[in-house]
Amino acid sequence: MKITRKDFLRLSGLGLLALAGKKAVRAFAEAAAPSASPQTIKRWGMVIDLQKCRQKDGCTDCVKACNLAHNIPQIPDRAHEVKWIWNQSFESVFPQVQTDYTQQAYAGHPIPLLCNHCANPPCVRVCPTQATFKRENDGIVMMDFHRCIGCRYCMAACPYGSRSFNWQDPRPAIPSINSDFPTRTKGVVEKCNFCEERLARGLRPACVEACPEKAMVFGDLSNPETEPRKLLRARFALQREPELGTSPSVYYLI
Amino acid sequence: MSDRPQIVAGLIVFVGLFTFPIWHARGGKPSPNAPDIKLPAQEKQCVAPVEYMRESHMDLLDSWREDVVRDNQRQFTAFNGKVYDKSLTRTCLTQCHTDKAEFCDRCHTYAGVSGPYCWDCHVQPRLTARRTP
Numbered sequence: 001m002k003i004t005r006k007d008f009l010r011l012s013g014l015g016l017l018a019l020a021g022k023k024a025v026r027a028f029a030e031a032a033a034p035s036a037s038p039q040t041i042k043r044w045g046m047v048i049d050l051q052k053c054r055q056k057d058g059c060t061d062c063v064k065a066c067n068l069a070h071n072i073p074q075i076p077d078r079a080h081e082v083k084w085i086w087n088q089s090f091e092s093v094f095p096q097v098q099t100d101y102t103q104q105a106y107a108g109h110p111i112p113l114l115c116n117h118c119a120n121p122p123c124v125r126v127c128p129t130q131a132t133f134k135r136e137n138d139g140i141v142m143m144d145f146h147r148c149i150g151c152r153y154c155m156a157a158c159p160y161g162s163r164s165f166n167w168q169d170p171r172p173a174i175p176s177i178n179s180d181f182p183t184r185t186k187g188v189v190e191k192c193n194f195c196e197e198r199l200a201r202g203l204r205p206a207c208v209e210a211c212p213e214k215a216m217v218f219g220d221l222s223n224p225e226t227e228p229r230k231l232l233r234a235r236f237a238l239q240r241e242p243e244l245g246t247s248p249s250v251y252y253l254i
Numbered sequence: 255m256s257d258r259p260q261i262v263a264g265l266i267v268f269v270g271l272f273t274f275p276i277w278h279a280r281g282g283k284p285s286p287n288a289p290d291i292k293l294p295a296q297e298k299q300c301v302a303p304v305e306y307m308r309e310s311h312m313d314l315l316d317s318w319r320e321d322v323v324r325d326n327q328r329q330f331t332a333f334n335g336k337v338y339d340k341s342l343t344r345t346c347l348t349q350c351h352t353d354k355a356e357f358c359d360r361c362h363t364y365a366g367v368s369g370p371y372c373w374d375c376h377v378q379p380r381l382t383a384r385r386t387p
Contacts, residue, residue: 144323182375200328
């Protein structure tokens with residue numbers, strides 16, 4: 001049997017069409033697949049009620065609980081200090097929302113600060129070893145201390161100053177070592193991990209549990225029925241520097 | 255030709271020195287016995303067969319580390335079906351090998367293992383072992 005040029009072109013055209021069709025079907029199937037399990041994908045977040053927070057009266061229970069849980073060294077030298085949760089004055093945290101009246105209401109009010117666990121974290125984008133990475137199923141921005149090479153790109157990238165570098169061996173500066181959590185070594189960057197080791201055991205973060213006023217509310221931001229989402233529906237909340245597009249998971253109720 | 259005795263003597267000394275490690279190991283004191291490690295009193299079975307743990311515990315710990323830190327997978331089902339927490343301090347060192355110095359360190363010293371640097375960060379639980387419920 002002899003095949004004419006016209007038949008050959010027709011057949012090859014049909015073949016190509018079939019191939020394209022198969023690829024298109026596969027692409028559609030892949031796009032549809034992830035929507036099958038939205039319940040398992042969380043986004044942990046925190047809402048901090050500044051009206052309840054008593055840091056102004058000298059309460060630092062959240063900071064103390066975190067320091068104890070995570071073996072945070074207490075280094076007085078500010079150039080070398082390590083902090084996961086700390087406080088700063090309202091004016092320095094939210095300079096853009098100040099009016100004469102907020103200044104009166106919140107002047108000097110200490111604001112608890114911690115890693116924002118951004119939905120779009122700049123630290124993760126710059127890390128050359130993927131030592132810091134975003135967990136896809138719950139949105140926590142994790143640190144893998146084993147992989148950190150201490151280049152501090154992440155510290156330059158983080159707009160919130162949430163990361164600290166160990167300029168010295170932290171162990172001598174830890175008041176009491178908790179053997180449930182590793183210390184770090186010199187040359188490693190660290191930051192708040194939203195107590196992922198406690199979440200894995202079904203507990204809430206240490207700071208949330210320690211707060212005597214229940215000013216910190218922790219939960220899944222992707223589920224509209226959780227406590228933080230209810231608070232965010234009911235009251236006005238601020239994020240730190242939302243204009244940067246990092247989409248922080250920590251909200252402050254004014 | 256009068257140098258022959260000196261050359262032969264020199265050669266003998268050279269060969270003797272060159273092979274020193276071999277005959278020293280043979281004729282010297284016998285190699286020390288296996289390290290005197292202290293096995294856990296209450297547990298008879300590790301998370302994996304002894305032969306595997308002896309050769310590859312570091313690989314197991316390495317994979318646990320990857321699973322916990324990067325994949326948030328914290329449960330380890332052992333070969334006998336028992337489920338353990340993937341944790342060096344909370345499982346290995348709390349439930350069985352409560353004395354690191356008498357178990358890990360003795361064997362590492364014997365085998366000439368320099369390191370491992372686990373302990374630069376991970377903390378040995380207190381010797382009064384807390385049994386996790």
